[in-house]
Structure formats: C-alpha cells, structure tokens
Amino acid sequence: MSNTPKFALRKPYSIRAELAALNPFVRREQTGAMQPYTMADIEAAEKRLNFQLPAPIRELYLIMGDYLCLQNEFYFRALELLRWDGDYLLLMHGLSDNLGFGLRRDDPNATVYEWICDVLAEDEDDDEDDFFGSFEDDFELCRHRGDAEGMQEARADYFAFWQENAGRSEIIPETIRQNTHAPFTFFWDAFIMRHALSRMVDDAYILDEAKMTAELDQFYISNDLPSPPSLQSQIVPPFVPLSEHLELITDANSQEAQLIQAYINQEDDCLLLAHPDGQNCYYLLTRQPVPYSFAQAMGAKCGLRFHSRNGNGQK
Numbered sequence: 001m002s003n004t005p006k007f008a009l010r011k012p013y014s015i016r017a018e019l020a021a022l023n024p025f026v027r028r029e030q031t032g033a034m035q036p037y038t039m040a041d042i043e044a045a046e047k048r049l050n051f052q053l054p055a056p057i058r059e060l061y062l063i064m065g066d067y068l069c070l071q072n073e074f075y076f077r078a079l080e081l082l083r084w085d086g087d088y089l090l091l092m093h094g095l096s097d098n099l100g101f102g103l104r105r106d107d108p109n110a111t112v113y114e115w116i117c118d119v120l121a122e123d124e125d126d127d128e129d130d131f132f133g134s135f136e137d138d139f140e141l142c143r144h145r146g147d148a149e150g151m152q153e154a155r156a157d158y159f160a161f162w163q164e165n166a167g168r169s170e171i172i173p174e175t176i177r178q179n180t181h182a183p184f185t186f187f188w189d190a191f192i193m194r195h196a197l198s199r200m201v202d203d204a205y206i207l208d209e210a211k212m213t214a215e216l217d218q219f220y221i222s223n224d225l226p227s228p229p230s231l232q233s234q235i236v237p238p239f240v241p242l243s244e245h246l247e248l249i250t251d252a253n254s255q256e257a258q259l260i261q262a263y264i265n266q267e268d269d270c271l272l273l274a275h276p277d278g279q280n281c282y283y284l285l286t287r288q289p290v291p292y293s294f295a296q297a298m299g300a301k302c303g304l305r306f307h308s309r310n311g312n313g314q315k
Helices: 016-025 039-049 055-068 132-145 148-164 188-211 228-232 292-302
Strands: 074-076 088-094 099-104 113-116 216-222 239-241 262-265 270-274 282-291 306-308
Touching (some): 016 188, 188 270, 188 282, 270 292
Antiparallel strands (some): 099 113, 216 282
8 A cells, every 4th residue: 555645745733723612512421521631631641751742632632632532432542541652652542443543753744543453362361350451441430530549550550561561562563554545534633523523423412312302402413415515505604614724624535525524603602513424414513402493593594404303393
C-alpha cells in the first residue's frame, strides 16, 4: 500500500471551539462520565511522556476526555495510562476489537496511524486478572469513584505489567500504516470530530429514552434526506456548520457532494447531526426535553420534517 495520500498534507487545526460547542449536549449524567481533565493533568502527562501532544489531542482531553475515555466500542485511553511503544503513542483502541490508533513521535502533521494491538495469548496457568486490560478496568472504576489511591495502584500495576512484558509488545510493528484514503481518517482533528459525533448520536438515541414522555423529547429524527446540494441550500441561519473547516465535518464518502455532518443553532440552542456512519437522516439534539412544536419550528429552518420516538410527527 502506498503511503502517499490523495490530498495535501497540513498542520492540524485547533478543534477547541467545535468541541466546546458540542460539550453542553453530552449526556454525562446518563453515561457516567468522570471529572474532566485539566490543563495541569495534560501538562503532567506531557512531562512524563517528554512530548507535547498536538493541539486537537490536547483539546480532546481538556474538553471531552472524561466522556470519550469511557470504555466503548472504541475509546481513548485515559491520559494517565498513555505510554510509548518505541516511537508510537497508542491513543485509542477497541473494547472488543484489536484495532488501535495513535501517532508517531516525529510526525509534524500529527497524522493518524493504525495498527493491530497484540492480544497477548495467556497460558493456562496465567491469572486472568493479571492482564493489562484488567488494570485499565480498575483504573476507570477508581477514577469514576474518585478513589485516588486505587487509581495510583491500578496505574502502577499497569506500567509494571508492561515493564515485565517488555518483549511482548501490544503493537505488531509491521502492521503500522497510515490511512491514505480520506482526510477524515488521516488527520487527528477530523478523526476526533467524527468519533465525537458518532458517540453523541449513539448515546442520545439510546440514553435519552429515560427523559422522553408523551409530549417531550430531546432527540428528534428527520425524514430521509434528499440529495446534499438541494438539502444544504435549505438549511439556513441560525443553523450554521459547526466548523469553518468543512473538511472536519463532511462525509468524504459521498460521490456527488459532501454532506455536512454537524450544524449548530446557537439562537435556539440545538444541534443538527448526521451520523458519520452514513444513515440517511439528520438528528435534532437539544439540551433539555422539548415539545414537538419545537421540532416543527426547527424543521421550517432546515427544510426537514422531524418525528420523535414517542410517536409525535410520525404520521
């Protein structure tokens, strides 16, 4: 596979404003998110790693790290557990998958590297609890509880494990490669934005049912989308794209036109999100439950018809 991308290389953008705009809509009370990281936490990790994290990764941990570090299908490692494997820093990996994503120490463009995390084969006599994944679990549980002593113990066990197993790397080096197909999988700013949008939509769809009533909901679903050119001409202010860098929030898989995945309406305090995995609809997210009349009013501003999971608008 060629390591020459099909697009121009660039320095990473700051995504602080975009993450800050999304942050109030994160369902922390339902997901069990932990306390947000602080700049002091980030600087301590950078000192330990002897490396300054690129701007979008710093901003991820500072603004949404408490949410996106929660274990999920894919999740970012806790800041305190980041560690080098040679010249590569593994930032994100899967709970049920052995794919990993990280960066290279000397890469000036902070691009995304993908590799296979080596799932270590355990001998029959091995203690199942003496495994690096169990230490990550213990650390997350203690951090959620605010147990500083337990966090320190889990962290010490985690690093001791890797020091003891230095010859059994979690990364298979020959599988490390850059994804050269699309900008949204190549640059960390776009990669983080797509992951945040995907997680927010998935969580809102499932978790907000607890606040849904016969009259109110926080999550409305649009009718099937028309083609992007005709649709995007109908979406008017106060709905505006979440980012001025549209390459961070467009569907690069679209052959005819790129679909903008995220709009914000600061006047009416709501978001319009398309799932990055390609569902043919938009989702209207609000901070608090609102009546169907609100979704109707927003539909008039973006050329869409919305319905709620409680049945309102489905006919």
